[in-house]
Amino acid sequence: MSILSLIINPGSTSTKIGVFEDENLLFEETLRHSTEEIAKYATIADQKDFRKNIILKLLQEKSFDINSLDMVVGRGGMLKPIPGGTYEVTDELLEDLKIGKQGQHASNLGGMLAREIGDEIGVRSFIVDPVVVDELCDIARYSGVPELPRTSVFHALNQKAVAKRYAKEKGVAYDSLNLVVVHMGGGVSVGAHTGGRVIDVFNALDGDGAFSPERAGGAPSGALIKMCFSGKYTEAEVYKKFVGGGGFNAYVGTNDMRDVEKMIQDGDTKAKVIRDAFIFQVSKDIGSMACVLKGKVDAIVVTGGIAYDKEVVAGLKEACEWIAPFTVYPGEDELLALAQGGLRVMNEEEKALKY
Numbered sequence: 001m002s003i004l005s006l007i008i009n010p011g012s013t014s015t016k017i018g019v020f021e022d023e024n025l026l027f028e029e030t031l032r033h034s035t036e037e038i039a040k041y042a043t044i045a046d047q048k049d050f051r052k053n054i055i056l057k058l059l060q061e062k063s064f065d066i067n068s069l070d071m072v073v074g075r076g077g078m079l080k081p082i083p084g085g086t087y088e089v090t091d092e093l094l095e096d097l098k099i100g101k102q103g104q105h106a107s108n109l110g111g112m113l114a115r116e117i118g119d120e121i122g123v124r125s126f127i128v129d130p131v132v133v134d135e136l137c138d139i140a141r142y143s144g145v146p147e148l149p150r151t152s153v154f155h156a157l158n159q160k161a162v163a164k165r166y167a168k169e170k171g172v173a174y175d176s177l178n179l180v181v182v183h184m185g186g187g188v189s190v191g192a193h194t195g196g197r198v199i200d201v202f203n204a205l206d207g208d209g210a211f212s213p214e215r216a217g218g219a220p221s222g223a224l225i226k227m228c229f230s231g232k233y234t235e236a237e238v239y240k241k242f243v244g245g246g247g248f249n250a251y252v253g254t255n256d257m258r259d260v261e262k263m264i265q266d267g268d269t270k271a272k273v274i275r276d277a278f279i280f281q282v283s284k285d286i287g288s289m290a291c292v293l294k295g296k297v298d299a300i301v302v303t304g305g306i307a308y309d310k311e312v313v314a315g316l317k318e319a320c321e322w323i324a325p326f327t328v329y330p331g332e333d334e335l336l337a338l339a340q341g342g343l344r345v346m347n348e349e350e351k352a353l354k355y
Contacts, residue, residue: 003346004068004299006117007335008055008105010109013038018335019064022343029058034216044105045098048112055113072118073342074110075334076130081152082238084133084160084198085353086341088307089115091124095354102132126352128341129157129204135197140292154189154206155304156198161337162303162329163193180289180324182282182316184306185332186255188212190285192292200292206243210281213255213306216246217281246276249300257306265351286320297324304332 002021009016013035018028043049059066060072063129065262076087077097087093089111097108111127118125123142141149159181167174175196183189188211189204200207228238241250249255251274252263263271290297300320306312307330310313344350 003070003343005138005339005342006066006069006072006114007074007338008072008110008113008117009334009338010106011115012106015055015109016335017058018019019059019210020336021340023336023340025041025336027062031058044100047106048109048116051109052113052116053062055117061162066117067121069121069123069291071123071342071346072114072125073338074125074127075107075113075157075338076109076127076132078105079130079132079283079355081132081134082355083135083353084127084129084156086126086345087355088352089118089127090355093127094121096355100133104182107131107246112197117242124346124352126345127340129162129337131156133160133198136201137200140200151203151207152198152201153203153207154191154198154201155183155185155187155332156206157337158183158303158332159191159193159198159201159284159336161187161333164303164340165329166299166327168257176298179299179300180286180293182286182303183332184212184282184302184312186212186214188215188217188282188285188304189284190289192289200289206239209285210249211278213248213257214244214246216242216250219246228287232235248278257309257312261309261311270290275312276315279319280311282315283319285306286316286323290320290323295323299327301327301329304355305330307331 005020007018007020012035015031019026050321079096080101094115097111100108114125119263131153134152135151143150147233162180162198163181164174167177179193181191181193187204188209189201190209191198191201211217247337248260252260252271253259260271264275286300300323302313304317307328345352
């Protein structure tokens, strides 16, 4: 018997929803919210009713009977560090989403909305692989500064989804594989997957690893300290240089790789150097994670929006294909990944994890 699901993926100025029958998308919509609308609400949690109402209104406009749903799945938010998997939205999980255990982010609304809508129609609600998934091995946490341990913040949803897709296509269990998974979007995360866990990963938000379209990655720490105490910048201004304004944005004024490729085609030599430097840095991250796996790598799996860029993928292959074969899954289908996480529990392939 097929399972109908409502999938909710909130962003800062949008709410993306999808309705699936098993893994088949029936329809999806991206509901846009103006800055003025969002500004009315003091906290992320205060936006819940506003977003819920527009979701229900859309479903009504499409003549979709919400009572026909079997589950509701929301994007996971800034919870405490947890292992990867599908989690039932319990009272404790809900409370940590409301307070923003590790920070305020629109993704916190995913679980809140899933739980409220699910409760109203009497079905289960879940979140799947939030960005705070933490499966690091103990030695991966050491940074060299005891007060600053390395943390796990990365594209867990898409990394786990493509790793499991690769395993399914090969007809083997995900936890039997050693994979280096590379997500390249606005941020870049490169993770070492073994035994079904991501035992090391470069922090994609504001930590380390390669620079990306919007982030500086692991900039030189000594120079950063001098910048912070130069008196020229506020804390917020320095942070913006690293998150949002770093990487490609800082060097060539765009966070869109398609724009960078056009610049290169138009003869912009600086843009080519920056793209080559990006390939160089991501290649180093892949090599690092191959060493974490002691050289026993079954495949390098490349995903995210930049995986559509043939020149970038070709450059990574040239540098790293000697380590292991490449498999490329361009883009990211977060709605499907969320649906699949819920389905694995509903079909009893996995048990829902307890927060």
